[in-house]
Amino acid sequence: xxxxxxxxxxxxxxxxxxxxxxxxxxxxxxxxxxxxxxxxxxxxxxxxxxxxxxxxxxxxxxxxxxxxxxxxxxxxxxxxxxxxxxxxxxxxxxxxxxxxxxxxxxxxxxxxxxxxxxxxxxxxxxxxxxxxxxxxxxxxxxxxxxxxxxxxxxxxxxxxxxxxxxxxxxxxxxxxxxxxxxxxxxxxxxxxxxxxxxxxxxxxxxxxx
Numbered sequence: 001x002x003x004x005x006x007x008x009x010x011x012x013x014x015x016x017x018x019x020x021x022x023x024x025x026x027x028x029x030x031x032x033x034x035x036x037x038x039x040x041x042x043x044x045x046x047x048x049x050x051x052x053x054x055x056x057x058x059x060x061x062x063x064x065x066x067x068x069x070x071x072x073x074x075x076x077x078x079x080x081x082x083x084x085x086x087x088x089x090x091x092x093x094x095x096x097x098x099x100x101x102x103x104x105x106x107x108x109x110x111x112x113x114x115x116x117x118x119x120x121x122x123x124x125x126x127x128x129x130x131x132x133x134x135x136x137x138x139x140x141x142x143x144x145x146x147x148x149x150x151x152x153x154x155x156x157x158x159x160x161x162x163x164x165x166x167x168x169x170x171x172x173x174x175x176x177x178x179x180x181x182x183x184x185x186x187x188x189x190x191x192x193x194x195x196x197x198x199x200x201x202x203x204x205x206x207x208x209x
Contacts, residue, residue, distance in 0.1 A: 001171050007042040007155075009033070010115035012108070013053035014126040017044070018052065020068065020075070026126060028161075032154040037080035041156070045082045047090075047114045049107055084165050093117060101134050108134075115147050124152040125199075 008127045018026035019034060036042045054072060056063040076083065084090075094113035098104050104112075109131040115123045135149030154160075 008118075008120045009042055010044060010045045010111070010118075010120045010147065011050075011121045011152070012046065012111045012123070012125040012127060012131060013050045015124050016054050016075075017051060017064075018126055018152070020072065021064065023057055023126075025131055026152070029154050032156060033152055034080075034124055036154070036156055037063065038078070040080075043080060043082060044114070045118060047110055048083050048085050049110060051066055051076060051083070053107060086114070086116060090114050090117050103133060104130055112146075112149075116145075121147055123147045123149045124153050125149070126151060 015030060017023070019030040021027075034040065034044070038043050051072075054064070075081075090110065090113045093116060094106065094109035097109040097112055098106065101109075108127065111125075111131065112123065112134060123131065123135075131149060134146075137143070138146045138149065
């Protein structure tokens with residue numbers, strides 16, 4: 001069931017690639033987060049440039065095979081993924097981020113600027129050489145005004161099946177009361193205590209000889 005206020009996360013291309021390429025120790029976490037997004041528990045934002053980066057994120061790396069084109073196109077058409085275009089404000093903010101963090105590439109600066117512009121609280125990535133260093137600097141220098149920068153983190157819970165409960169049918173309780181025809185000595189009194197047998201009536205007792 002979709003939540004009224006689903007969590008908003010920003011993913012750079014490395015997080016999407018971890019799922020598309022089934023990277024060990026990463027793909028399962030990303031899939032769990034994507035499943036949450038499908039269920040309406042969170043929303044994933046990313047820049048339009050991810051549509052290009054997801055094929056070849058870094059110089060010197062081999063591009064993802066062309067046979068994944070249909071999968072990539074279908075994946076980014078999901079409603080739980082929000083693609084954000086690069087506008088004037090985002091481009092300007094990205095340029096200023098490069099002055100503050102000189103090691104940042106232009107595309108990584110655009111990712112951070114996009115997340116800041118739309119106001120998400122978390123940026124998730126697997127790019128420790130660029131975006132990861134920004135996160136370390138923010139934490140070390142206690143810089144404010146930035147989202148939390150971290151690796152993808154699934155915060156859900158595994159649904160455990162409920163144990164089967166065996167229903168035991170108890171025998172019916174004995175509710176029958178003694179009938180009025182039974183001797184009164186055998187029936188309990190009002191307080192539940194059987195009356196004491198006082199013996200024969202005085203006139204029926206034997207007289208002494």
